Amino acid sequence: MMFQSSASLLTVDTPCLVLHGGKMDRNIKRLRTHLGADGPALRPHLKTAKSVPVASRVMGGVMGPATVSTLKEAEQFAAAGIRDMIYAVGIAPGKLDRVVALRASGIDLAVILDTPEQALLVVDASQRAGIAIPALIEIDSDGHRAGVAPADTNTLLAIARLLCDGGAELRGVLTHAGGSYQARSPKDLPAWAERERAAAVSCAATLRAAGLPCPVVSVGSTPTALFGRDFSGVTEVRAGVFVFFDLVMAGIGVCQVDDIALSVLATVIGHQPARGWVLVDAGWMALSRDRGTAGQDIDQGYGLVCDIHGRPCDDLIIVGANQEHAMIGARDGGFNPLLDLPIGTRVRILPNHACATAAQHDHYQVVEEGSLNVVAKWPRFGGW
């Protein structure tokens, strides 16, 4: 995937998505070190990267296990050799044919669900296909989205029995502490992680006490994966954004701004000095509409502005964005000598939310520390 090229951040077309390979590798190593060789397995969530070369780096050359958010990801990563995946969005009936086709091709793809209705659909699809589709029961550890409430053992056991009695496979339980994104400080994160762990482990114990299997106990989110102190009873940890990090993660204190491996390269195309604006050619089409830092202590607008080398100009943020225009302005709304950027100047913009910003692009321009040379161009995909 590496290539000899004369491309550099001085010459590539803008806007484009820039990935700092060394920061990415450092971020990956940090989570692997935290989990430890004897700790739970890491099942990285590839929804952030959506890229085979990135996936390969995240998994250290071993092709799996992995987590995906769409069947398109499952199909693309299966074609690249990844054999063990969880499709971690509650299964819909219309998607089971594609799940069966992937399993028939030798991929160990598991689904998740949180209702008896879905269990019956998985049972029906298993019976029709003559294969036991593996399913994990989603647990709602923090009230932020989907899953069976940990205290609702009746529903948990009903779903589990439907799966087992009907000829599907009960693979285990899964939870995602997405609520940890609302934390205000890293000091709060160990408690979020413990709440996530306790919910999953207690549901696993409920299943086992009823004589039901629960080989997999799957937890994860980037904040809880990195700040969890005890993974007792957990068999695997899922996380995605830890690979790149972003301003939302920095705002919680999960990483430093300097750890953020992803940025959008943009070119200055105009000035409105009376309004304190510099206009660049990376609008929300390149940055996404994500305003994830709006509710944090430091609102980064649509992104934090850096020079072409990636050094933050701490007082300059993207104060507004249209489809193909964004406005750089001073954080305090005033004037800033750094705003005197000539037409053609190139800047890099750190994203609020790596998943959302990366999704606006179909490739990464990969660079390394201390150089503007593009050392690789890695494809990424979208769609369902």
Place this chain on the structure above:
Amino acid sequence: MMFQSSASLLTVDTPCLVLHGGKMDRNIKRLRTHLGADGPALRPHLKTAKSVPVASRVMGGVMGPATVSTLKEAEQFAAAGIRDMIYAVGIAPGKLDRVVALRASGIDLAVILDTPEQALLVVDASQRAGIAIPALIEIDSDGHRAGVAPADTNTLLAIARLLCDGGAELRGVLTHAGGSYQARSPKDLPAWAERERAAAVSCAATLRAAGLPCPVVSVGSTPTALFGRDFSGVTEVRAGVFVFFDLVMAGIGVCQVDDIALSVLATVIGHQPARGWVLVDAGWMALSRDRGTAGQDIDQGYGLVCDIHGRPCDDLIIVGANQEHAMIGARDGGFNPLLDLPIGTRVRILPNHACATAAQHDHYQVVEEGSLNVVAKWPRFGGW
């Protein structure tokens, strides 16, 4: 582009982007009728559609003129036969080689600019290529983004003279009343349109009074194009979102909700009755993160929920969205009997902002009134 198919909204993979062809045609006809046969030319902005089949319908089979927001659009539409385009984002120096290549291939592509620095870059590129690159001077008619202030005749004339004296082509003036999106009522729109027209026409007069050419006087935005009463002195009108419309336009009163031709088809994948939520498989990846109605009188969340036939459930909106999940909830935060949607139910979600939502998809599933059959699948593209 039409095809025989057994595909229907009951069976296509979700999430996906649905286009109601008849509503689109009605919307296109509305603007053409308003402008009139003897009125200014319509130069539709193809940034919303990014699709050759849609462009063909918008232009009534005639391949141009058109407006684009990226050089990728210019290249794609040029390959499809469109010969006359304005790239309506302030030109950056690194983009002039692609502009020259398109012009050398016979495409009449014009650029826009608002600084003397850019005029010198266009002059330099014209001289190096041996062709006169046409440029329009952008006018800031409403203070919302880019352009020369109408009163700043010194800058206007300086840019114009640099272009003419240096061997580029002064094609005219262009303005975009994007500020009209902040209107609270259609009653305010004729004044926005007149402000836009007056700014462009006065700058054209300034140029002509100085003996400089100004053949093109280009104005436009969907609200001002549809509510302008007088286009005297205007040679062409640009608009894009009028083709599809969206909830932001309905919120201003530019269209009715029933005119919105675009929706996202989604499947119910879960329930959280204690929170009043139904979960669907169209998260912000399918809907976009656009919250354009947040500042309007009626906040539509991440979109207004309709049944599979496109009939709005007026009290149900998307109250939250994650990457591949969205939560349907009652507008008032309470409970609603319509929320009793079984797993597998399909709904359609009207978008806040058609440009942003369409950008998340690579094709349109085209349907017609009174039928769930997919009559065509039209590709769309992204990137730069």
